[in-house]
Amino acid sequence: GAGVSQSPRYKVAKRGQDVALRCDPISGHVSLFWYQQALGQGPEFLTYFQNEAQLDKSGLPSDRFFAERPEGSVSTLKIQRTQQEDSAVYLCASINRDNEQFFGPGTRLTVL
Amino acid sequence: AQSVSQHNHHVILSEAASLELGCNYSYGGTVNLFWYVQYPGQHLQLLLKYFSGDPLVKGIKGFEAEFIKSKFSFNLRKPSVQWSDTAEYFCAVRVYTGGGNKLTFGTGTQLKVEL
Numbered sequence: 001g002a003g004v005s006q007s008p009r010y011k012v013a014k015r016g017q018d019v020a021l022r023c024d025p026i027s028g029h030v031s032l033f034w035y036q037q038a039l040g041q042g043p044e045f046l047t048y049f050q051n052e053a054q055l056d057k058s059g060l061p062s063d064r065f066f067a068e069r070p071e072g073s074v075s076t077l078k079i080q081r082t083q084q085e086d087s088a089v090y091l092c093a094s095i096n097r098d099n100e101q102f103f104g105p106g107t108r109l110t111v112l
Numbered sequence: 113a114q115s116v117s118q119h120n121h122h123v124i125l126s127e128a129a130s131l132e133l134g135c136n137y138s139y140g141g142t143v144n145l146f147w148y149v150q151y152p153g154q155h156l157q158l159l160l161k162y163f164s165g166d167p168l169v170k171g172i173k174g175f176e177a178e179f180i181k182s183k184f185s186f187n188l189r190k191p192s193v194q195w196s197d198t199a200e201y202f203c204a205v206r207v208y209t210g211g212g213n214k215l216t217f218g219t220g221t222q223l224k225v226e227l
Binding site: 031033041044045059102 | 144146158161164206215217220
């Protein structure tokens with residue numbers, strides 16, 4: 001596709017519910033990133049994949065957060081037992097050969 | 113760990129005014145620097161970047177930024193803003209460790225340009 005796509009664009013979850021957020025990177029981009037953007041803040045790094053390998057997950061805030069990219073293309077960020085503090089916009093980005101990150105539109109998660 | 117500071121959280125300008133948004137980072141080694149823009153209702157877009165070479169870099173839509181290594185700064189400038197420049201601007205740094213490409217962002221500056 002032309003750009004990074006993410007789905008759903010909006011998600012409302014009840015506290016304690018599990019959610020799964022999907023990212024389709026730009027075709028051919030090897031590296032994929034997840035960021036979390038809280039209201040009024042800049043994006044904060046969560047995790048990074050190169051192909052299917054998760055090379056850095058140092059930004060995941062707790063063990064309730066899990067990301068995968070099993071075939072090296074589409075990635076899923078899963079949040080188990082959601083809490084109110086998980087409410088944020090979750091951004092996905094893929095990187096081209098010039099080390100430029102291209103961002104998707106994000107998924108706005110609201111936990112009630 | 114590296115950090116990025118954007119001094120102005122909200123800026124209001126009239127059309128044709130000049131713009132300078134401050135960005136400072138804390139890291140003593142080699143860095144790559146970026147400015148991203150987010151127009152209302154749209155996703156983050158790359159405005160410009162600095163990797164090496166000429167410290168004055170030009171981006172899209174008439175924006176430019178100057179890397180001053182001694183000041184750990186990468187300020188964004190535009191000589192004459194337009195109403196359509198109303199957006200949120202984020203400065204970001206990538207620490208060139210050779211082992212990762214994650215970006216560290218500032219908190220953003222909300223720019224409003226009035227007619």
